[in-house]
Amino acid sequence: MNSFENLGLSKAILEAISELGFETPTPIQEQAIPVLLDGRSDFVGLAQTGTGKTAAFGLPLLELIEPQVKIPQALILSPTRELGIQIADDLKTFSKNILNLNVVNVYGGASIEEQIRKLKRGAHVIVATPGRLLDLIRRKAVNLSAVEYLILDEADEMLNMGFKEDIDAILSATSEEKVTWLFSATMPPEVRRISKNYMTDPTEVTVGKANTTNKNISHQYYMLNNRDRYNVLKRVVDFFPDIYGIIFCRTRKETQEVAELLMKDGYNADALHGDLTQVQRDRVMRNFKNRSLQLLVATDVAARGIDVDDLSHVIHYNLPDELEFYTHRSGRTARAGKKGISIALVTPREERKVKDLSRRLKTDFEQVKIPVGKEVCERQLMNFMQRVNQVEVEEEEIAPFIDGINEELEALSREDLIKRFVSLEFSRFWEYYKNADDLNLKSxxxxxxxxxxxxxxxxxxxxxxxxxxxxxxxxxxxxxxxxxxxxxxxxxxxxxxxxxxxxxxxxxxxxxxxxxxxxxxxxxxxxxxxxxxxxxxxxxxxxxxxxxxxxxxxxxxxxxRGDRGYRKDSSKDRRGKGDGKRYSDRRRKEA
CATH class of the missing domain: 3.30.70.330 (RRM (RNA recognition motif) domain)
Structure with a gap:
């Protein structure tokens, strides 16, 4: 069995990642780290979402930085602020034992003056979103001429969001002698063109097949009437009492509406999209990561920075328009070797998209029956019984109250006590579902x-x-x-x-x-x-x-109505000639 000790990493790095529980490198880490530690060749790394790409480039990058040289030596470009924040936090954790190594994160939505002050104090590694970095370059607040290592993370998403011109402008401000590392979950033609235009004879490492999904993900779909979409969503959530997942919507407006409906109906949910301020986004992400939130309703772009290992479900409230987005969405679950479920809510008109996804991803999609009210109630009841059986009793804390409780309940038999106990907890679900309609489509x-x-x-x-x-x-x-x-x-x-x-x-x-x-x-x-x-x-x-x-x-x-399913060049099919800039601007604003 391979280990991080065998990859050539220093003691300072090994101790830091050992404290994080890192024991065995993932396939992309195992193959990328020895190559990148050399620091002399361009590199393309392709791996599914959730396979540890940040550590694959972050650990060798930190080994190559010279802390005594107080200038920006590495630049990491990220498509979204959330992903940039996650990368910067990871790098700071990995480098905790390296004295005087400074990582600075710059992104839109936060005070640019504060970010300029941090850059002036000295930055060895800059993690940036393209828009904010360009602003800093125009203000002459950052000098990238000495950058030796440029990392493009989630390169496919940066191009989908219309950052090609921004990337060109940023690269023109860097040295031609730099080494470029490109990491991506998928390899569409646009990413392939980046490797040809900006890189010289790069070493390429692919883990798994391009545009495939994690084998630990179970892909399911529910067939429904469009008017029942929200009610089916609620029923699915109720059927999985311990669900901890992301609900993906197509637009910011739909994301906010679905989140508000869920919160109004008593679900522990919130929204994440581009219309939120940075303070709001940070609060939502903090609550989701510490499990104060059970459900996060998000757009595709906003969810790019989510790095949570224990998500049980991903729910596609609407299927995305592009194959790559489905791959990224479903890849939010089943991380770190765990299993997960990806559920799509589809109408009969959209079923051809499911068939096309199954064919192109070479993955089976199971049509699942929408739970009826009785099945939901049974699932909730058994979950409650399991929690009762597993609860840790605080003997000392409840001891003063036991005599009073026994006196109050002494007239009840064990059977009556169980029935009343269950009824008190269970009445809310039973009242809601006892006359609930069957939402499954007819034959x-x-x-x-x-x-x-x-x-x-x-x-x-x-x-x-x-x-x-x-x-x-x-x-x-x-x-x-x-x-x-x-x-x-x-x-x-x-x-x-x-x-x-x-x-x-x-x-x-x-x-x-x-x-x-x-x-x-x-x-x-x-x-x-x-x-x-x-x-x-x-x-x-x-x-x-x-x-x-x-x-x-x-x-x-x-x-x-665009009833065509997925196509390889779906962006052209959907936008049409001449609409690319407007689409790019809209996607960039989402970030």
């Missing part, structure tokens, strides 16, 4: 019949849609608020640009029409009617279309 045949029209439902037309800021949850909430009709009585919902369709049980049709009578929303007078026909985009019902018209319309609908 394919039943879904087809429903799509063709349920005789027990009316098809309703309403003249508001996506351009009015309406999504399925908002429409269901609006129907409930205006008409008193609950979401469970509403069937299929189809959202268009300036209008929408939804099915409702026939017994509630009149309530819907009366509830919206005279209503004005967003300055628009609401028009609602029973209609089985699809109107034009102007909102006027259009009848009597030929079958060919319908087929062409269906094809247009599929194109409009």
């Amino acid at each position: 394919t045949t039943q879904r087809r019949n429903k799509k063709e029209g349920n005789k027990g439902e009316d098809r309703m037309f309403i003249n508001i849609g996506k351009k009015d800021g309406i999504d399925v949850p908002r429409l269901l909430n609006l129907i409930h608020k205006q008409c008193g009709v609950r979401g469970k009585n509403v069937g299929r919902v189809d959202l268009k640009g300036v209008f929408s369709f939804f099915d409702v049980e026939k017994g509630f049709t009149d309530d819907i029409i009366k509830g919206f009578a005279g209503a004005v929303i967003g300055g628009r007078k609401i028009r609602i009617e029973v209609s089985g026909d699809r109107p034009s985009e102007s909102g006027s019902p259009r009848k009597g279309r030929s079958r060919g018209d319908r087929d062409r319309g269906d094809r247009r609908d599929r194109r409009d």
Whole structure:
């Protein structure tokens, strides 16, 4: 069995990592450290998320730094502040036994004046996000001309976030004689181009296959109606009482909304996204790492700095648009050799993405049945019993109260005592779930019949849609608020640009029409009617279309909603020619 002692590290470093519990190097550490200790060649390291890449480049880098030389000798670029903070903290811990070695972290969202003061006091290693470092370079607050080692960490993500121009500008401020180390979890063509443009004959080490996921991760998905997405999320969380995980959302807005809903419903959750101040982000991360939070709702970019070994679950509230993002998301769990579960919430329309993921990652995805209320209650009850069985009794602390407790409960038999004890703890879950709906989709045949029209439902037309800021949850909430009709009585919902369709049980049709009578929303007078026909985009019902018209319309609908699954060049498919800069700016702002 290999050990860190055999890799050529100094006693000071070995003692520091031994205190952290490091015993056996991971594959990327074992292969990278001896090569990097030489310090003379460029290097490309490819390994899955959670395999110890920070130590793979951090430990040899610290050995190469000369503390007596008070100038920046190494620069580490990170795509996000959270990851930069994590890297800097790790380096400070690794170098605790090296006298006078100074690591300075610079990133946006914090006081630039304070960061300048730290740089002036002397920095051997600078850990930076590209945007803040460029600002410091323009202010002439940092001199990178003597940097000998440049490390690009999470290089694929830096390019996804649109940092290519920033990286070019930063590299132009460094010496041509520097050594460049590039680390990444995936190897898309953009990262390959970096190695060709900025590096000279690099040594390349790959641990595992490119764009694959950790074998210790179990990949699962739940099939659901889009309107049930949040309720399914709650049911999944309740089904795993000891869950400690991250819920990934596509946008900052969705992240904040889901977190607020969870907190309102009593879950120990919070949000992490680019709209938070640095103080807020630090507080959320601190609470999550010390387990004051059980659930973290995050965007892809914000979660890049999360380095927690014990996450049990990753939940994809929506699947990401790119394959690499799924790899990074799922890689947050099953770290340090442990097992984890990656769960995706998908609609039938999105199932092709799951199939494509399975094919490209060469990994099986298991479709799992959404737990029904009885199963959730049983799981919660047994978890409670296990906690009772495992609790450590504080004999001395409770001794003064035992006589009074025995006197109060002496009339109860053991069986009665257990029943009452369980009922007191368990009543909340049972009341919520005893009449809960089965959220599993019906069979394919039943879904087809429903799509063709349920005789027990009316098809309703309403003249508001996506351009009015309406999504399925908002429409269901609006129907409930205006008409008193609950979401469970509403069937299929189809959202268009300036209008929408939804099915409702026939017994509630009149309530819907009366509830919206005279209503004005967003300055628009609401028009609602029973209609089985699809109107034009102007909102006027259009009848009597030929079958060919319908087929062409269906094809247009599929194109409009981007129902294609994953493609190798999905960024081009999604953004289109000329949209790259706007997309890059948006991703950079997220950081």
